[in-house]
Amino acid sequence: MQLPESITICEVGPRDGLQNEKHIxxxxxxxxxxxxxxxxxxxxxxxxxxVSPKAVPQLADTDEVAxxxxxxxxxxxxxxxxNLKGMERAIFAGITKVKLTVSASESHNKSxxxxxxxEVIRGFYDAMELAAKSGLEVSGAISTAFGCPFEGNIPRKQxxxxxxxxxxxxxxxxxxxxxxxxxxxxxxxxVGKRARELFPSVRFWLHxxxxxxxxxxxxxxGMQAGIVRFDASFSGLGGCPYAPGASGNxxxxxxxxxxxxxxxxxxxxxxxxxxxxxxxxQDVRHxxxxxxxxxxxxxxxxxxxLDKLKREV
Amino acid sequence: MQLPESITICEVGPRDGLQNEKHIxxxxxxxxxxxxxxxxxxxxxxxxxxVSPKAVPQLADTDEVAxxxxxxxxxxxxxxxxNLKGMERAIFAGITKVKLTVSASESHNKSxxxxxxxEVIRGFYDAMELAAKSGLEVSGAISTAFGCPFEGNIPRKQxxxxxxxxxxxxxxxxxxxxxxxxxxxxxxxxVGKRARELFPSVRFWLHxxxxxxxxxxxxxxGMQAGIVRFDASFSGLGGCPYAPGASGNxxxxxxxxxxxxxxxxxxxxxxxxxxxxxxxxQDVRHxxxxxxxxxxxxxxxxxxxLDKLKREV
Numbered sequence: 001m002q003l004p005e006s007i008t009i010c011e012v013g014p015r016d017g018l019q020n021e022k023h024i025x026x027x028x029x030x031x032x033x034x035x036x037x038x039x040x041x042x043x044x045x046x047x048x049x050x051v052s053p054k055a056v057p058q059l060a061d062t063d064e065v066a067x068x069x070x071x072x073x074x075x076x077x078x079x080x081x082x083n084l085k086g087m088e089r090a091i092f093a094g095i096t097k098v099k100l101t102v103s104a105s106e107s108h109n110k111s112x113x114x115x116x117x118x119e120v121i122r123g124f125y126d127a128m129e130l131a132a133k134s135g136l137e138v139s140g141a142i143s144t145a146f147g148c149p150f151e152g153n154i155p156r157k158q159x160x161x162x163x164x165x166x167x168x169x170x171x172x173x174x175x176x177x178x179x180x181x182x183x184x185x186x187x188x189x190x191v192g193k194r195a196r197e198l199f200p201s202v203r204f205w206l207h208x209x210x211x212x213x214x215x216x217x218x219x220x221x222g223m224q225a226g227i228v229r230f231d232a233s234f235s236g237l238g239g240c241p242y243a244p245g246a247s248g249n250x251x252x253x254x255x256x257x258x259x260x261x262x263x264x265x266x267x268x269x270x271x272x273x274x275x276x277x278x279x280x281x282q283d284v285r286h287x288x289x290x291x292x293x294x295x296x297x298x299x300x301x302x303x304x305x306l307d308k309l310k311r312e313v
Numbered sequence: 314m315q316l317p318e319s320i321t322i323c324e325v326g327p328r329d330g331l332q333n334e335k336h337i338x339x340x341x342x343x344x345x346x347x348x349x350x351x352x353x354x355x356x357x358x359x360x361x362x363x364v365s366p367k368a369v370p371q372l373a374d375t376d377e378v379a380x381x382x383x384x385x386x387x388x389x390x391x392x393x394x395x396n397l398k399g400m401e402r403a404i405f406a407g408i409t410k411v412k413l414t415v416s417a418s419e420s421h422n423k424s425x426x427x428x429x430x431x432e433v434i435r436g437f438y439d440a441m442e443l444a445a446k447s448g449l450e451v452s453g454a455i456s457t458a459f460g461c462p463f464e465g466n467i468p469r470k471q472x473x474x475x476x477x478x479x480x481x482x483x484x485x486x487x488x489x490x491x492x493x494x495x496x497x498x499x500x501x502x503x504v505g506k507r508a509r510e511l512f513p514s515v516r517f518w519l520h521x522x523x524x525x526x527x528x529x530x531x532x533x534x535g536m537q538a539g540i541v542r543f544d545a546s547f548s549g550l551g552g553c554p555y556a557p558g559a560s561g562n563x564x565x566x567x568x569x570x571x572x573x574x575x576x577x578x579x580x581x582x583x584x585x586x587x588x589x590x591x592x593x594x595q596d597v598r599h600x601x602x603x604x605x606x607x608x609x610x611x612x613x614x615x616x617x618x619l620d621k622l623k624r625e626v
Contacts, residue, residue, distance in 0.1 A: 001502045001537055152616040182611045184574035185533050189314045212611060213523070213567045213604035216530040220498050224314055247608065254526045261497035291526035295560065298495045298525060299465040 003220075006265035007228045009255060010044035010205065011037045013280065014065070015080055016249055017237030019049070019058045021284050027061040029283065031068040036276050037234065037252075038075050041268035046099070046231070049080035050089040066093035078139065082113060082120070087127040091134050098131070099175065100124050100166075101141040104159050105148035108179075112143075121165060128169050139173035140166040141207070146191070147182025156191055163199055173203040175231065178218065181211020181247060185221035192225030207231040208250050209238065210289060215250035216258060223264075230255065235277040236289035251290035253277045257297055270297065316533075319578035320541045322568060323357035323518065324350045326593065327378070328393055329562055330550030332362070332371050334597050340374040342596065344381040346589065350547065350565075351388050353585035359412070359544070362393035363402040379406035391452065395426060395433070400440040404447050411444070412488065413437050413479075414454040417472050418461035421492075425456075434478060441482050452486035453479040454520070459504070460495025469504055476512055486516040488544065491531065494524020494560060498534035505538030520544040521563050522551065523602060528563035529571060536577075543568065548590040549602035564603040566590045570610055583610065 014034055018025060025033075034045055047069065048062030062079060069077065078097040079090050090098050102120045103109045109117045131138045142162050148154055159176065166174055176191065188206070195204055206222045208215040208230070219230060236251030253273045259266045274292060281288050327347055331338060338346075347358055360382065361375030375392060382390065391410040392403050403411050415433045416422045422430050444451045455475050461467055472489065479487055489504065501519070508517055519535045521528040521543070532543060549564030566586045572579045587605060594601050 001499060001534065003499060147611060147613050149612060152612040181608065182613060184571060184611075186314060186316060186575045210526070211604070211608045212570060213564075214529055214571060216527055217533045217571070220530045220533055221314065247604070251526075257525060258497060258527060258530070262499045291524070291560070295494065295524045298460060298497075299462060300460050300495060302465070 001224065003223050003262060004226075004228045004264060006267070007223070007230060007259065008044060009042065009252060009266055009268060010046055010078075010229070010231045011042045011234060011252055012046040012207070012231045012249060013037070013234035013237055013252065015046040015048050015059065016231070017233035017235070017280075018284075019056050020238065021058055023283070023285050024058050025283055027064040027068060030061070030065045033234070033276065033280065034065070034069045034077075037273070038070070038072060040272035040276060041266070043074065043267060044076040044078065047077050047079055047095075050086035050093075051080070051082055063089060063093045066090075066095050080141070081127065083123040084126040084130060087130050087136070091130070091136060095136070097137045097139065099139045099141050100127065100171070101143055102162065103143045103148070103179075104154045104162060105144045105151045107150035108144045108148050111150065124169060132170075138171055139175065140171040141175040141177055143177040143179040145176040146178040146184075146187055147180070149180045149182070156194065159191060160195060160198060163195060163202065167199060167202065172201055173205070175205035175207050177207035178209055179207075181209035181214070183208065183218045184214055185217045188218045189221040189225045192222050192227050196226050203229060205229040205231060209247060210236070210250050211239075211247040216254070219250065219255065234273070235280040235284075235293060237280065237284065239289060248289045251277065251288070251292065253290060253292045257292050257301070260301055261298060270301070314537065316536050316575060317539075317541045317577060319580070320536070320543060320572065321357060322355065322565060322579055322581060323359055323391075323542070323544045324355045324547060324565055325359040325520070325544045325562060326350070326547035326550055326565065328359040328361050328372065329544070330546035330548070330593075332369050333551065334371055336596075336598050337371050338596055340377040340381060343374070343378045346547070346593065347378070347382045347390075349589050350586070351383070351385060353589060354579070354581035356387065356580060357389045357391065360390050360392055360408075363399035363406075364393070364395055376402060376406045379403075379408050393454070394440065396436040397439040397443060400443050400449070404443070404449060408449070410450045410452065412452045412454050413440065413484070414456055415475065416456045416461070416492075417467045417475060418457045418464045420463035421457045421461050424463065437482060441484075445483075451484055452488065453484040454488040454490055456490040456492040458489040459491040459497075459500055460493070462493045462495070469507065472504060473508060473511060476508060476515065480512060480515065485514055486518070488518035488520050490520035491522055492520075494522035494527070496521065496531045497527055498530045501531045502534040502538045505535050505540050509539050516542060518542040518544060522560060523549070523563050524552075524560040529567070532563065532568065547586070548593040548597075548606060550593065550597065552602060561602045564590065564601070564605065566603060566605045570605045570614070573614055574611060583614070
């Protein structure tokens with residue numbers, strides 16, 4: 001079983017986590033949380049999104065958040081945008097990295113942005129031009145890459161074509177998102193492997209939700225396909241509180257917990273992350289999907305001598 | 314990614330699932346549920362346990378259940394026992410297959426049976442003798458094989474030694490149980506692979522709990538190590554309702570759901586199993602840990618032409 005020695009986790013809690021919460025956190029609290037996860041060792045944070053405040057009132061203050069956070073040179077603070085207007089707001093807020101997002105599914109683009117896939121992508125070109133002028137780094141995200149709640153299966157070719165489209169625009173860091181938790185391990189492995197073979201210079205991310213209990217299995221499959229970058233959300237936020245079945249993002253603390261057991265380095269302190277996740281659970285005022293918050297970490301991590309175990313196994 | 318074409322699932326809901334429930338089901342209801350899962354395609358069922366009714370009042374009527382179920386020749390109806398007395402009750406109830414269980418951890422044996430590991434095993438010999446005389450098939454189970462809530466890490470040698478002990482008693486079907494959800498994928502893979510290399514004639518089972526969110530990832534790792542037999546519990550029962558963090562067994566319907574997506578044959582009808590799991594959730598009168606009961610099955614399974622997808626991928 002080929003697994004990586006280290007992975008990079010992007011903390012998407014401030015964006016994908018908080019964007020569905022009933023109780024809206026203040027900009028000040030978001031700033032604190034972003035600073036806290038960075039202090040715990042997180043090197044990539046998605047701090048919010050520059051989209052319509054009407055559509056996502058929870059993130060309407062991303063401009064203020066962007067201006068308030070402590071900036072560390074070694075940390076990437078990225079924000080999600082969907083068009084030129086978002087890019088302009090990002091530049092104005094001093095953000096140096098953005099993520100352009102499009103759905104692999106025609107129906108999902110219609111439902112999310114009220115535009116066809118082609119129209120969404122066309123909108124990217126102006127944004128890319130402005131980014132180039134302003135020296136912003138741009139990454140891409142393909143949502144519903146592993147299945148669409150309207151269309152069902154997404155043919156692999158459709159995803160790979162979108163990757164090619166991003167590359168032709170100069171984007172070489174691309175997130176494959178299982179937006180509604182429809183991915184399964186053999187699919188993640190095959191898609192991941194093929195994508196890396198075809199586009200070896202692209203840095204691929206996986207964005208996994210645990211809706212059907214497969215986030216960790218999918219992550220393991222992704223790692224075996226050579227993917228080493230994963231989104232995760234503190235406390236497992238990201239489910240829709242209005243739809244009881246919709247589980248959130250895979251929880252950051254759950255991912256670090258698994259990686260610590262396997263000896264995959266994340267660079268993030270598990271205990272600090274658990275503390276943050278506990279606070280977040282209080283912030284949002286409801287139980288969350290995090291396993292480690294409920295069960296506590298494995299005694300093995302509390303007691304074992306890692307080197308000893310390594311020799312023994 | 315090497316995955317099996319088919320796996321066998323043992324439905325342990327009637328035993329490990331119900332044994333921790335506050336609300337005790339009637340023998341008649343248990344009989345119905347066992348007949349129902351068999352009708353859905355389950356080929357191995359753990360129908361109960363012949364242990365002290367004081368210790369596990371929920372399963373005090375396993376004798377009655379054993380006598381009441383419809384017996385199909387192609388189905389294995391097994392019961393859990395821990396000593397000679399259990400074996401006698403099993404024989405009297407007409408059970409033809411039992412599972413002798415011992416913990417890999419000294420402290421866990423003490424806490425569960427109030428005996429040392431050696432004492433528990435010594436008790437097996439009389440039971441094995443009686444089983445041989447009576448023509449009962451005996452399988453073995455090693456609980457806390459992947460970690461003990463008292464002792465932490467369980468050295469792999471300790472597990473492999475217990476496998477050897479079982480073999481020397483004539484037991485060649487052995488379940489490795491992650492009793493409190495401490496297993497992690499690389500461990501399951503390494504233990505499973507080594508166990509199969511050392512003991513190629515043994516049929517190994519994996520018994521996984523989702524306490525720390527890793528049951529499916531561990532199952533995937535087990536499959537990659539060549540293990541093709543897995544316990545699962547309808548509706549994901551098996552957590553302790555008194556301890557909120559203690560998640561249950563991996564849910565049978567969640568396992569079938571993943572396998573149907575991957576095209577791993579389980580021989581069990583997913584829709585029928587989901588119906589049973591829904592009824593079980595009503596029977597036990599509380600929300601359960603099943604993902605598919607909450608989220609529903611992936612649209613891909615409802616719409617896709619499996620053969621078409623197979624060709625496409």
